[in-house]
Amino acid sequence: MARARQERAEITRQAILHGAAIAFDRAGFDGTSLSDVVRHAGVTKGALYFHFQSKEALARTLMDEQFQVSQDVPAIEDPGLQTAIDLTHQMAFGLRTNVRIRAGIRLVVEFGSFTRPDPAPYNTWIETSITCLAPAQERGDLLPSLNVKDVSTFLVGAFTGIQVTSHVRTGRDDLHARVVDLWNLVLPGIVPADRISRFDPAGSPECRAELALPA
Template structure:
């Protein structure tokens, strides 16, 4: 019986997170009430408060959902520059297809820009990028003159701006294309010339297959 109760409680918790994601994605933090969450989740307000003490607690949980995209990075045996390229496409795909990730990113931007500035989500992504770019530089795939911390910071900021612009202009329909642009413009400035062909701005074959993406045309 205890296991059944735990399973039911987890189903309810996930329903609350799904409902909150829909509400936050549509209206943002300030425009969402707990009544909106309850309506989208199909649960009682008592059930909501059992799992989450406040709207901010819900928001913080959803803000962490984005890191599911990078959860496998520590287990990669030989991370490098292509790993980071693939991550940008995986995040782009998540923003287009996963309402939890969309809501979490919207909340990160709102919290970071308009409420109590919280740099921790950005710092986490910067750390993840740096953990891949440092060995890439050690292997000669990134120019020795490049500061990988600065490069990681630039990438996180650039992706943030790209996805916001893509959302406003096309509903993120062109986000993968804009990510390809980012890498096409960036690679010649950070990678030794002879090594540039090793990296695919449109994602590795495995990444493209996973996300059902097309390779960029050559030339």
């Protein structure tokens, strides 16, 4: 009985998060009410408050879901530059196909504004990038003169701008192409010339197969 109750509670919690993602994705944090969340989730307000004390608690949970994209990085035996490239395509795919990731990223952008600044999600992605690029530099895949943290900070800012621009211009239909542009432009500035051919701006074969991206 206790296990069945736990399973039902988790189903309700996931329904609330999905309903909140739909609402936040459409109207943003300020434009979404808890009544909107309840309507999209198909639950009662009592059920919502049982799982989440406030709208901000809901938003914070969705903001954290974006890091599911990078959750396997610590288990990679030899992360490197191609790992970072693949992560940008995996995030692009998530933004195009997963409303919860899309809502979480919209909330990150909103919470990173002047009125509600929160650098934490950006800092987390910067640290993830460093995890990939520091070993790459040790192997000689990044120019030794570069500061890996500076490169990572630039990449996170560049991807953020690219995805927002892609959203506004094409509904993110061209996001993977714009990510390829990013890497085509960046690689010559950070990788020794004789090693550039080792890296694919369109993603590794495994990444492209996983996301069903064209070769």
